[in-house]
Amino acid sequence: MNLPSRFLSTRRTALCLAAAAACFSTGAALAQTKTLYIGMNGGTMEKTYTENVFGAFEKANNVKVVVVPGTSSDILAKAQANKDNPQMHVMFLDDGIMYRAIGMGLCEKMQPSQALNDLYPTARFKGDMAAGVNVGMTGIAYNKKMFAEKGWPAPTSWMDMANPKFKGKVVFQSLSSSTFGLHGFLLFNRIQGGTDKNVEPGFKAWATTIGPNVVEYIPSSAKIAEMVQTGEAAMFPLTPTAVGVLKEKGLPVEYVQPKEGSAVLTVGECVIAKNSEPALAHKLAQYLLSPEAQAAALEHGNQIPSNSRTKATGASAALVAQMNQYMKTATTVDWDTINENRPAWNARWNKTVER
Template identity: 40%
Template sequence: MKPFSLLTAVGIAALAALPSDVSAQQKTLYVAGYGGSFEKTIRDEVIPAFEQANGVKVEYVAGNSTDTLAKLQAQKGNQQIDVVIVDDGPMYQAIQLGFCAKVEGVPADLYDAARFKDDRAVGTGLVATGLMYNTKIFAEKGWAPPTSWNDLKDLKYQNKLVIPPINNTYGLHALLMLARMNGGSESNVDAGFKIFKDEINPNVLAYEPSPGKMTELFQSGQAVLAVWGSGRVQSFANTGFPVDFVYPKEGAATLLTAACPIAKPNASPLASSFIQKLLDPKIQLVLLKDYGYGPVLKSLAVPPELGKMAPIGERAAKLYTPDWSIMNDKREEWTKRWNREVER
């Protein structure tokens, strides 16, 4: 993989021309994070004010969490990224690999779920992994809304179900939750594999990791039920498309979006400043409104009209938080098994 191939020629030249005292004089801050509607929100609501306040140019490089982690690995010893925004699983890996520096200025009223050891990262939004369904088609067919992870096995959804693969956090959460419902755990997901292979596969139209293709399959009417995150579903619903999010009765899984400043010589203090901006109460409410993220600040009052799908209050309290220290060690093994047994 070529190191950070998405940097523009201008950006590379700017990096090369930086003086030795980068922390005081750096004029470009490189931020790698999610694409799609999240990228639009960051570009519209965060970057312009941050650039103006700090006299800096922010270059945003979009990619999913595993792609961003791969960039960090490819650039080891010569990091060009200043801030990464990724899912909690890859973030734990980034910390373990030594890529993350300490976040300065972490708020005192942060939820415990949003804290990382030694403040090497910080949660910026709380998402639930559950079910998305097309409310219009369900109503037309007289189907009751889904309520359980077991609904993924219902044959009336044959070739109408979409699930991300397990190299995507949403798909991995589905595997884990089905395993837990059947006597398994993070250490033993055999039951989840068996259910996917024998009972869910007949319903699957696609194991689709791309958010854009996920929405296309719903817009075309090919898919009517999916495993997805509350933030993604809220963003899709904000476009006017008839979808809703379901917290399965057995529990939804916690997905924490997180940010960290990258550890490197002469790192810019603006990296922590950018992360602090993501934790600003105003931006937390923007992320809730535009993207369905549950706020990570305990003191933040949420207007009733916001957060219809987000994990807030009682919904947040009932979320299951996976043990990533176990899952990250198993993930490569599970992915090979998934490709061999399930997604063939």
């Protein structure tokens, strides 16, 4: 059938208009989906948040949350390198490194919210420049299999690491690169009569106490799993959460709360200053402090909640109850003093301990 050219022209115009409208509609939908980048530890934490926590926020806000994985030191370095043109919107950092980030002007003040008000006091950073997303403490972890085979009783004190029977079996994280190592050293220093402002007793006593028993100083805790499996590691500073991760992998490790106490370790979050999506970034930060988000992180990743209203049941409730018991003898460290003196401590540690 031969159609009039005028009809064909009209039909072609209609098709073109329909195609253009479809393209415009698709483009508009794509434009509405924004991406937020969040720096945090990789591995278990990244998997927990990506698979079980971010989804509800993404759906409610038509946004994609992408993790930039790395240690706290890695994330801080990236944020500092891009200070004037941030590539991330929110970052998770261990508390000590978070205080450094705040001092560098990398964080915006948290916006007021109910979730912020419901945090445990230890999770509120000075001036609300950051807030804790989970809480924990650095104590002692030990190789349960090795202790059983040797007939050794479970450790109870930081000074057990100085017992000659553990010569070549203690693993210690580097003071210069690990919060676990720094915490362990500072608590040892307190036992020796020092304070966070005076570490002379700790440095003086190290070489004749714990030092001779250390088989290796490691930059982070990533190598601990391997050293437990090979029988190289008997004891090491670690958190209950990190111990839980190792146990889930089938490793024979246990956590103990030293009689002298542990050091509070909070993973904080902050909204990065000058980021490209400040409103959305603050909205994400508030969501991650909510009882709903923290309940999911607890259930799927053993992330101990910082929000006092977070509900927990079953095994998760038991874990929280145990952590609350540990918290009774957990102490805080003076991060202002530490960050002021840490470069000098690092240099001394690298020269006299890890030489």
